[in-house]
Amino acid sequence: MFIRDAVEADVEAITAIYNDAVLNSTAIWNDKPVDVADRLAWLAARRAAGYPVLVADDGSVLGYASFGDYRPFEGYRHTVEHSVYVREGQRGAGVGRKLLEELIVRARGLDKHVMVAGIEAGNVASIRLHERLGFEQVGLLKEVGVKFGSWLDLAFLQLTLGSGPVSD
Numbered sequence: 001m002f003i004r005d006a007v008e009a010d011v012e013a014i015t016a017i018y019n020d021a022v023l024n025s026t027a028i029w030n031d032k033p034v035d036v037a038d039r040l041a042w043l044a045a046r047r048a049a050g051y052p053v054l055v056a057d058d059g060s061v062l063g064y065a066s067f068g069d070y071r072p073f074e075g076y077r078h079t080v081e082h083s084v085y086v087r088e089g090q091r092g093a094g095v096g097r098k099l100l101e102e103l104i105v106r107a108r109g110l111d112k113h114v115m116v117a118g119i120e121a122g123n124v125a126s127i128r129l130h131e132r133l134g135f136e137q138v139g140l141l142k143e144v145g146v147k148f149g150s151w152l153d154l155a156f157l158q159l160t161l162g163s164g165p166v167s168d
């Protein structure tokens with residue numbers, strides 16, 4: 001298994017992983033699945049912004065990860081928010097860790113200062129993954145989401161990548 005940049009041919013698999021999370025989990029707080037065109041547009045937008053979309057590849061797509069602007073205001077330009085998804089049946093085998101490790105390398109390469117993850121507070125696997133890679137929980141918003149008939153809490157975890165002064 002290796003990590004590489006996604007290409008258009010991966011988008012069908014990315015869409016299936018995304019839609020599985022939409023339909024069967026509280027990892028994504030959407031209710032409706034999307035089509036391949038939606039994810040192709042997302043891939044194009046991420047690329048146009050200079051941001052990575054990574055896949056874990058063992059001959060098939062095992063998972064994917066990406067980051068984008070944390071918030072669309074200039075003052076947040078050194079901060080990104082990321083997501084990582086591993087295909088059902090492939091979890092717990094180190095794929096998420098490999099994807100997130102490479103995402104951190106890419107964020108450093110783009111001179112980002114902070115990475116932020118917004119994680120449903122009951123998502124033990126994701127919180128554990130992030131903590132293992134040095135993220136710390138810095139916030140908890142209570143009952144800001146709803147899915148499957150329950151309120152959802154949102155945990156914010158961050159990794160500060162640099163310690164220097166503001167560069168620009």
Ligand SMILES: CC(C)(COP(=O)(O)OP(=O)(O)OC[C@H]1O[C@@H](n2cnc3c(N)ncnc32)[C@H](O)[C@@H]1OP(=O)(O)O)[C@@H](O)C(=O)NCCC(=O)NCCS
Pocket residue numbers: 021025027083084085086087090091092093094095096097098117118119120123124125126128129132
């Ligand atoms: C969360 C997710 C990305 C983790 O990826 P993964 O490939 O399953 O995780 P890894 O095998 O790389 O494990 C990374 C660490 O998390 C721990 N972990 C993984 N699954 C776990 C679970 N269900 N419970 C507790 N810890 C878990 C591993 O033990 C490992 O820690 P360790 O180094 O101490 O052993 C994956 O489970 C997933 O895609 N889940 C559904 C979508 C999702 O929740 N995405 C995140 C949205 S914020």
